Amino acid sequence: MNLHQALVYAYPGDAITEIALRYQTVLGKLGSSRIFAATRHPDLEDRVELVDDVDPAELRQDQIMYHLSIGEQKVVRFLLDTKASLILQYHNITPSSFFESSQPGFAYLLDMGRRDLEVLRDRTTFAMADSACNVKDLVDAGFTDPQVVTPPLGILRLHEVEPDEQAMAALTADERPLVLCVAQMMPHKGLHELIIAAHIVTTYHRADVRFVFVGPGHHSHYAHALNEFARQLVLPAVEVRGRVPDAELVALYKRADLFVSMSHHEGLCVPAIEAMSFGVPVIARAVAALPETVGRGGLLLAEDATPLTFAEAIARCLRDNGVRDILRKRAEVRSHDFDDAACVADFLRVVGPALS
Amino acid sequence: MEQPESIEISQLLEEIEAAVDDRRRTAAYPPELESELAEHFERVLGFRVSGAASWRPRPIDQVLSELGPASWFARSRINVDSRVPGGKAAHKAIGGITARQVQGALHLVEEYAHAMHGVAEELATNDISVANALDAVLARVDAVDQRVGELSRQLNVTIRRLGDDPARNDPDWFDSVALETFRGPRNALMHKYESIADRFVGQSPVLDFGCGRGDFMHLLTARDITTIGVELDVAVAKQAQDEGLPVEVADGFDVLARTADGALGGLVSLQVIEHLTRGTLLHLIDEARRVLRPGGLLAFETPNPRSLFVHASSFWLDATHVRLVDPEYLELVLKMAGFNDVEIEYRSPLPEPMQIETARTKSGEALDELQSRNARRLNQLVFAECDYAIVAVR
Numbered sequence: 001m002n003l004h005q006a007l008v009y010a011y012p013g014d015a016i017t018e019i020a021l022r023y024q025t026v027l028g029k030l031g032s033s034r035i036f037a038a039t040r041h042p043d044l045e046d047r048v049e050l051v052d053d054v055d056p057a058e059l060r061q062d063q064i065m066y067h068l069s070i071g072e073q074k075v076v077r078f079l080l081d082t083k084a085s086l087i088l089q090y091h092n093i094t095p096s097s098f099f100e101s102s103q104p105g106f107a108y109l110l111d112m113g114r115r116d117l118e119v120l121r122d123r124t125t126f127a128m129a130d131s132a133c134n135v136k137d138l139v140d141a142g143f144t145d146p147q148v149v150t151p152p153l154g155i156l157r158l159h160e161v162e163p164d165e166q167a168m169a170a171l172t173a174d175e176r177p178l179v180l181c182v183a184q185m186m187p188h189k190g191l192h193e194l195i196i197a198a199h200i201v202t203t204y205h206r207a208d209v210r211f212v213f214v215g216p217g218h219h220s221h222y223a224h225a226l227n228e229f230a231r232q233l234v235l236p237a238v239e240v241r242g243r244v245p246d247a248e249l250v251a252l253y254k255r256a257d258l259f260v261s262m263s264h265h266e267g268l269c270v271p272a273i274e275a276m277s278f279g280v281p282v283i284a285r286a287v288a289a290l291p292e293t294v295g296r297g298g299l300l301l302a303e304d305a306t307p308l309t310f311a312e313a314i315a316r317c318l319r320d321n322g323v324r325d326i327l328r329k330r331a332e333v334r335s336h337d338f339d340d341a342a343c344v345a346d347f348l349r350v351v352g353p354a355l356s
Numbered sequence: 357m358e359q360p361e362s363i364e365i366s367q368l369l370e371e372i373e374a375a376v377d378d379r380r381r382t383a384a385y386p387p388e389l390e391s392e393l394a395e396h397f398e399r400v401l402g403f404r405v406s407g408a409a410s411w412r413p414r415p416i417d418q419v420l421s422e423l424g425p426a427s428w429f430a431r432s433r434i435n436v437d438s439r440v441p442g443g444k445a446a447h448k449a450i451g452g453i454t455a456r457q458v459q460g461a462l463h464l465v466e467e468y469a470h471a472m473h474g475v476a477e478e479l480a481t482n483d484i485s486v487a488n489a490l491d492a493v494l495a496r497v498d499a500v501d502q503r504v505g506e507l508s509r510q511l512n513v514t515i516r517r518l519g520d521d522p523a524r525n526d527p528d529w530f531d532s533v534a535l536e537t538f539r540g541p542r543n544a545l546m547h548k549y550e551s552i553a554d555r556f557v558g559q560s561p562v563l564d565f566g567c568g569r570g571d572f573m574h575l576l577t578a579r580d581i582t583t584i585g586v587e588l589d590v591a592v593a594k595q596a597q598d599e600g601l602p603v604e605v606a607d608g609f610d611v612l613a614r615t616a617d618g619a620l621g622g623l624v625s626l627q628v629i630e631h632l633t634r635g636t637l638l639h640l641i642d643e644a645r646r647v648l649r650p651g652g653l654l655a656f657e658t659p660n661p662r663s664l665f666v667h668a669s670s671f672w673l674d675a676t677h678v679r680l681v682d683p684e685y686l687e688l689v690l691k692m693a694g695f696n697d698v699e700i701e702y703r704s705p706l707p708e709p710m711q712i713e714t715a716r717t718k719s720g721e722a723l724d725e726l727q728s729r730n731a732r733r734l735n736q737l738v739f740a741e742c743d744y745a746i747v748a749v750r
Binding site: 073077192193195196199200202203204206207208221223225229230231232233234235236237242296299301306308309312313316323324 | 364365368369371372373375376379380384385389390393394396397400401472560561563579580582584601614615619620621649697
């Protein structure tokens, strides 16, 4: 059995690329398993092939699993040209409405991703997604009987990383409670709302709480606005760090007292799973895939919860050790559901019949 | 085991909601708190035109999105309907006969559309790259701008200090030395301000306007009060920064100007307002009222003009002093600006040996009652407390 994979772009550190590489390690033991992409980081030349360099005809007898999260016609055209039977792994397409005013070009590519779903639908023999929320997207796009299959997210990978010594020492020396938020610096992640909550917490509940924001996109206009907003609200306790090395991220997870997400849309929310695996109590909005991701592992506030409610929840959890203990235990238990070995076994069980 | 925990979490959610409702009902939060903050963020977000936000005109997006579904070609999309009886069958038959040619033509058109799509998407991708690059460049410009400002300030100080005679060439340098010399040891100053620091408990965040070397900020921090400081003097500010205090080297009025309405719980300015002109002092008070939230606390400390000793001596030890501010005048100005519960506290009494003495018996009784009263009056006029603090509630 030859099961290959295709994705839009491949570069180290990208969540979907890392998932594809983990799948490749498993599938390589069962037969030939290649990865195709439209663009590729030079470090991945040995493991990822460019679609421009591959003759589609040679894959006629094989199967290809396509990781779809954004529109890319070059890869879609390549898939259609191969005549191979297709398996779709859907990673969620963020609704373009979040970006229409701020990043219309990106919004267009998201819309094209939904178009690609329709184009590929009739060629797909089996479709799966990493959450029930995403499966619903597939059903809405006309796919028959799509399944929930959580891909190997590599959560335990972070536990093998030694925390950065300097960062850990600085974090430990500072005894103030630490609230951590890990998310891309994009408006739909609700980071500005969390800064409002930070203002409410430090002004009306307790002054000594730190809020650290981590995630890619810190050069964006939105990220600059977050910094300026915190500065104008006189919030020295708010720190927008941007993307940080894994060693620093691990130090933050190990030290954090709470992980908070005010995001309005998540296809899965890997950072919440990472936080749970480090036993960090999670507070999140019960929206999109967050209820099924966090499950009983955290405190889920109402979908329309405002910064006042988040501030109240943060303050309550910080002053109530008992609540934090319960959330911590439940987070650790929940995170085991995302172990790579369990995910791969689940994948083979579900996809096996389609492969044969 | 699991069931009780579920109940606890659901109870916790209910308690959180109830607490929020309670705080709203009792007006513990200012009305419209969230909406005003959200509007403020929108203003911050819209302050500067961003590459990503404005780079591409909307009509191009619409054209591209319309191009998508229109460019997928298939024989099944060719309409063979006809109003003529039997026309549809005829069209289908002709289509069948010419199927290879139709398929070939479709293939050519499809290839052309594919190339067009590639160009369009390349444009869209480049567009995003350029927009992101523009954002990154703007970020670098901001960082460089900030760094140039810092270096410029440091350079000015260094150039002044390299002069032959620091006292002659650098009045600021001399004034900072004089300050160290005449204000007294740090411990004594810290102790003096503890009662004012106590007033700010629960008023985070507090801005120390003209924070100097950060003595008062240390007192606030020790009371778990979040504080930031602003100081014009680079060397003095660095001393505070080296001690881990969040002090910005800037003009305090610039910091106030960018501070959001009601963002502060407290504003303190010790031994600063005597350096300001009348108009600048009034501007400071107006700004203080704007940036303090309702219930926020404002505190000034300044030399007491009701002591002739201050007029004759101590006030002029600091050559950068501009004018004395009368406590009654300041109280009136604060009330007119909308502050309430204004309190004045006279501070820094002179030691007794400096005061006019009264003739007394060996047992300590006044020899002459009239002389004693006059001495008290004279002491009050000449040797009254050197400073006063004024505290007001927004």
